[in-house]
Amino acid sequence: MGVVEVRHAARNRLLRRIPGVGTAAAYRFGLVERPHYAYGVRRATELAARLGHCGVTVVEFGVAGGNGLLALAEHARYYSTATGVAVRVVGFDGGLGMPPAKDPRDLPYLFGAGLYTMDGDRLRARLGAAELVVGDLTETLPHYLRSRADLLREHPVGFVSLDLDYYSSTVTALDLFRGPEHEHLLPRVTCYLDDLPGTVDQIG
Numbered sequence: 010m011g012v013v014e015v016r017h018a019a020r021n022r023l024l025r026r027i028p029g030v031g032t033a034a035a036y037r038f039g040l041v042e043r044p045h046y047a048y049g050v051r052r053a054t055e056l057a058a059r060l061g062h063c064g065v066t067v068v069e070f071g072v073a074g075g076n077g078l079l080a081l082a083e084h085a086r087y088y089s090t091a092t093g094v095a096v097r098v099v100g101f102d103g104g105l106g107m108p109p110a111k112d113p114r115d116l117p118y119l120f121g122a123g124l125y126t127m128d129g130d131r132l133r134a135r136l137g138a139a140e141l142v143v144g145d146l147t148e149t150l151p152h153y154l155r156s157r158a159d160l161l162r163e164h165p166v167g168f169v170s171l172d173l174d175y176y177s178s179t180v181t182a183l184d185l186f187r188g189p190e191h192e193h194l195l196p197r198v199t200c201y202l203d204d205l206p207g208t209v210d211q212i213g
């Protein structure tokens with residue numbers, strides 16, 4: 010998370026303490042952890058419900074310590090109850106921190122190998138039904154898509170967070186959207202992309 014997001018999260022935690030701000034109001038006004046994840050899960054479940062799907066899958070590419078995946082799992086529980094659509098939560102990560110950079114566009118001067126560690130056992134103990142797929146994405150993603158094809162047809166992907174930091178890893182993650190088959194995807198998949206280079210001022 011960037012500085013702005015950390016500030017927003019602290020503000021949201023404060024606002025949630027106001028008497029009368031319950032869970033439904035917190036979701037309605039985006040006062041939850043990672044509201045952008047909550048929005049993606051909401052879009053996915055509402056679209057799935059309209060199309061008559063009994064379930065969806067939401068994905069985080071790049072898990073590290075797992076705070077994002079835990080927030081995603083919490084939002085999945087909330088919107089699953091709200092819409093009646095089952096939500097599968099899956100996180101992909103190498104498990105050993107950032108791998109060595111493969112491309113100058115990975116910005117190796119900014120993100121070094123080994124950055125971001127994961128305590129896999131500790132995280133798994135807190136994940137509940139959410140799934141953690143550990144290994145380099147170049148191997149785990151194609152294997153996952155093959156081995157879970159039936160499950161993904163029943164629970165197509167409806168939200169994806171891309172938080173892998175490297176350009177090369179993100180390109181691999183985007184293989185999720187490559188054809189020729191698209192039965193594992195909802196017709197519209199909400200995506201969140203972290204780490205746009207430059208400061209907010211430069212972008213805005």
Ligand SMILES: C[S@@+](CC[C@H](N)C(=O)[O-])C[C@H]1O[C@@H](n2cnc3c(N)ncnc32)[C@H](O)[C@@H]1O
Nearest residue numbers: 071072073077102103106125145146172173178
């Ligand atoms: C910025 S961290 C993720 C942070 C997390 N989303 C959060 O909000 O706390 C980026 C993660 O991407 C993972 N990653 C980068 N390239 C990868 C690859 N090719 N395969 C698997 N994981 C990769 C790293 O292991 C690292 O943990």
